[in-house]
Amino acid sequence: MxxxxxxxxxxxxxxxxxxxxxxxxxxxxxxxxxxxxxxxxxxxxxxxxxxxxxxxxxxxxxxxxxxxLGGLLTNWVTVQKSVKRLKELDEMATDGRYELLPKKEVIKLERERKHLQANLAGIKNMNRLxxxxxxxxxxxxxxxxxxxxxxxxxxxxxxxxxxxxxxxxxxxxxxxxxxxxxxxxxxxxxxxxxxxxxxxxxxxxxxxxxxxxxxxxxxxxxxxxxxxxxxxxxxxxxxxxxxxxGPGTHKKPVANEDADVPKVESQTV
Missing domain, CATH: 3.40.50.10490 (Glucose-6-phosphate isomerase like protein; domain 1)
Known part of the structure; x- marks a missing residue:
């Protein structure tokens, strides 16, 4: 441990x-x-x-x-779609379909695949929460x-x-x-x-x-x-x-426990 x-x-x-x-x-x-x-x-x-x-x-x-990975839990459906797309592009890169496409289209698809690979490679085969x-x-x-x-x-x-x-x-x-x-x-x-x-x-x-x-x-x-x-x-x-x-630290919280609790600003993920 x-x-x-x-x-x-x-x-x-x-x-x-x-x-x-x-x-x-x-x-x-x-x-x-x-x-x-x-x-x-x-x-x-x-x-x-x-x-x-x-x-x-x-x-x-x-x-x-x-x-x-943090941030994936609440976007499970979206993540699964992206993983499916990554697997599809991986197959296209290995089964010969790239060879049937124009070079410009292949470059575009390969750029997309590398982006997805960088973010999702580690969870590509994870199928549960x-x-x-x-x-x-x-x-x-x-x-x-x-x-x-x-x-x-x-x-x-x-x-x-x-x-x-x-x-x-x-x-x-x-x-x-x-x-x-x-x-x-x-x-x-x-x-x-x-x-x-x-x-x-x-x-x-x-x-x-x-x-x-x-x-x-x-x-x-x-x-x-x-x-x-x-x-x-x-x-x-x-x-x-x-x-x-050191002695400069006061041991008890100085705030009143019964005082109104200030709202903490939250950030949307």
């Missing part, structure tokens, strides 16, 4: 939330305090919840689930999040202090605007998926070997996957947030 450390989170600026006037009270439990009008996210909770989310996606990959989606900023991606929840698809989401954490099944409190923070989370989640896929491959190989061996030999040869394997926080990472951030 992919690991993440307090040092990595701090260096990526994951602890910086939004201005105190732009917050969602539902994020209160994930806020450590406030500094210079900016909410500070409790990175101890980020570490814990990242570990849970990471294990979830690795288990999915181990079971043979596939990743899904995903087993989970991973999003950065559940506010910005609210259409995909709500559609996934409607379809019963688990949502893994990085949520900032202005987000609603109840919209995700596995939420990771953290800065969803800083490029370094986004790169950190996406790379670590990708690692978990890759490791899960490798576990699945190893298991398939072991199963094939087991089929030709005696029952006891098969049991001894089959690799074991320990779900409780430590992955995120070790004793060395049990760092005090007060120690890290």
């Amino acid at each position: 992919a690991t993440i450390t307090m040092k990595e989170l701090l260096e990526a600026g994951v602890h910086f939330g939004h201005q105190t006037k732009r917050w969602n009270p539902k994020m209160k439990e994930f806020i450590f305090g406030e500094r210079n009008g900016i909410y500070i996210i409790d990175l101890q909770k980020t570490l814990k919840m990242f570990k849970e989310a990471s294990k979830f996606v690795q288990d999915l990959a181990t079971d043979g689930s596939q990743r899904w 995903p087993d989970a989606i991973f999003v950065i900023d559940s506010n910005k991606e609210q259409i995909a999040v709500r559609e996934a929840r409607k379809l019963g698809i688990p949502v893994v989401a990085v949520v900032d202090t202005n987000c609603d954490p109840t919209e995700g099944d596995y939420v990771i409190p953290g800065n969803d605007d800083a490029l370094r923070a986004i790169r950190l989370f996406t790379s670590k989640i990708s690692e978990s998926i890759a490791e899960g896929a490798q576990l699945m491959t190893d298991k398939q190989v072991a199963d094939m070997q087991a089929a030709s061996d005696a029952a006891q030999a098969a049991a001894d040869a089959a690799p074991e996957y320990h779900s409780e394997e430590a992955a995120g926080v070790d004793p060395a990472e049990d760092i005090s947030m007060e120690e890290v951030l």
Whole structure:
């Protein structure tokens, strides 16, 4: 399972939330305090919840689930039409039909095929909806999040202090605007998926070997996957947030929990 450390989170600026006037009270439990009008996210909770989310996606990959590119879920019908068109153009390029067309037309079709190939090659043979989606900023991606929840698809989401954490099944409190923070989370989640896929491959190989061996030999040869394997926080990472951030950080949110919650502008995907 992919690991993440307090040092990595701090260096990526994951602890910086939004201005105190732009917050969602539902994020209160994930806020450590406030500094210079900016909410500070409790990175101890980020570490814990990242570990849970990471294990979830690795288990999915181990079971043979596939990743899904962001933005495709809510455009399923359109995407399927584009995939069908890509397959048609691939066939035309290999079955001799290109040779029957004018050169100008072939150039046009080939340009279209390359464009579709660049965007859809990875999902050309996928014929079902995903087993989970991973999003950065559940506010910005609210259409995909709500559609996934409607379809019963688990949502893994990085949520900032202005987000609603109840919209995700596995939420990771953290800065969803800083490029370094986004790169950190996406790379670590990708690692978990890759490791899960490798576990699945190893298991398939072991199963094939087991089929030709005696029952006891098969049991001894089959690799074991320990779900409780430590992955995120070790004793060395049990760092005090007060120690890290210094005395200038106020521990409690200054905003009134009962105050009117400002509307967060959403963006249509």
